Structures are given as C-alpha cells and as structure tokens.
Amino acid sequence: MADQTSDLPATELWVERTGTRRYTGRSSRGAEVLIGSESVEGVFTPGELLKIALAACSGMSSDFPLSRRLGDDYDATIRVSGAADRENEVYPHLEEEMILDLSELDADARDRLIALVERSVDKVCTVGRTLEAGTEVSLTITPED
Secondary structure (H helix, E strand, C coil), X not given: CCCCCCCCCCCCEEEEEEECCEEEEEECCCCEEEXXXXXXXXXXXXXXXXXXXXXXXXXXXXXXXXXXXXXXXXXXXXXXXXXXXXXXXXXXXXXXXXXXXXXXXCHHHHXXXXXXXXXXXXXXXXXXXXXXXXXXXXXXXXXXX
16 A cells, blocks of 8 residues: 655644743644643643654554454553653653453454554554664754844
C-alpha cells in the first residue's frame, strides 16, 4: 500500500510564548495545545506531551489490526507513565499499557491478536521507534531584526 501522505506538504509546527513558562503549540493544520509547567492548571508539560505522543502512536499503529478483529467501534485506552530522572533530565523508562476488551476471543485468538498488535506497534510506531533509537536534535537561534 503506497503512502498517501507523501504528496502532502509537511505540517509546520511551532510554539508561541503566552506567559511565564506558558506556551501554545500550533500546527499549520489549525491544531492547538496548551503547554506549561506542572504548576499551571489546564496545560500539558512537554514531558506529558512526549508520553501522550507515544501512547497515541501505539494506538494508531494498532488501529487497523484491532478494528479488523474487534470491529470498527472497539474501545481502547493506552496509559503511559514513567518518572523523570531530574538529575539527568531524561525519562529512563516509559511504560505503556493498552487496555482492550478481548472477552469475545478465545485464549488462542487473544494471544495471536496481542502478538499481531505488538508487531504492528514495533514496526510502524514512529514515536516509539524514534525514542528507542535515539535521535539527533539541533537548535538554531535566529535573532529578529
């Protein structure tokens, strides 16, 4: 199956400062997310967004095999957790838990589906694959004139 998104222009992403340790994340597709420190109500911290991105990627990566086996209206919750190592400012371990109602499947079918979902996530979850492989990050400071 060909990647149908390759012909689309890349989505631009940026954050704008809205206050002390408060930002709004934006996309060129019109999406917004409120970002700030843990002490601010109604915002996600950057670390929380990283964890949510991982959980969402796992969910989306498993959507096709799960909907094929469980039907288009299946329910799923993916929880993600992991404490920060504040001395090194990293998350040394992130733990995901996918909660699904598999009660309609016999034990053999359930085990096969779980293995298929794990393979799907391992193969196509870009966020998880990036976190596991590591990535280079570069920062350029551009003065406004």
